[in-house]
Amino acid sequence: MNYVTKEGLEKLRKELEQLEQVERPKVTQQIAEARDKGDLSENAEYDAAKEAQGLLEMRIGKLKDIIANSKIIDHSQLDTSKVSILCTVKIKNTVNGQEMKYTLVPDTETDLKTGKISVNTPIAKGLLGKEVGEKAEIALPNGNVINFEILEITLNP
Structure with missing residues (x-):
């Protein structure tokens, strides 16, 4: 599916x-x-x-x-209290303080120029299910580990 x-x-x-x-x-x-x-x-x-x-x-x-x-995907069934598909997530790198915003989308709708990343990327997988204020430890394919804090979760219409 x-x-x-x-x-x-x-x-x-x-x-x-x-x-x-x-x-x-x-x-x-x-x-x-x-x-x-x-x-x-x-x-x-x-x-x-x-x-x-x-x-x-x-x-x-x-x-x-x-x-x-x-x-x-039915927008009305999505829970914005946790990171899920179609959510826009504002995160902060806990090491350098850099803030980023990503929208988690299906594979077929990925567009890095507009900040849309696949829910199957390591970053998205590490963020899924987290709530505002939680920290996410994400292991990248190159072996590095990045820590992010979730600042905001919004639902794209």
């Missing part, structure tokens, strides 16, 4: 439509043009187009699977 927001599911559907309606015909046309150039055994354009087609079909299949197994 893939948990997604309504907006995230719509984004996935739009991407699937783009791939099926626009990209697939482009690749099919490239294959046809390459095939018309003669001997396929030594035709690099044909090989490249077939490879692109394979990658495209893999992505389409993956998107269809994600969409078919998606469940939209």
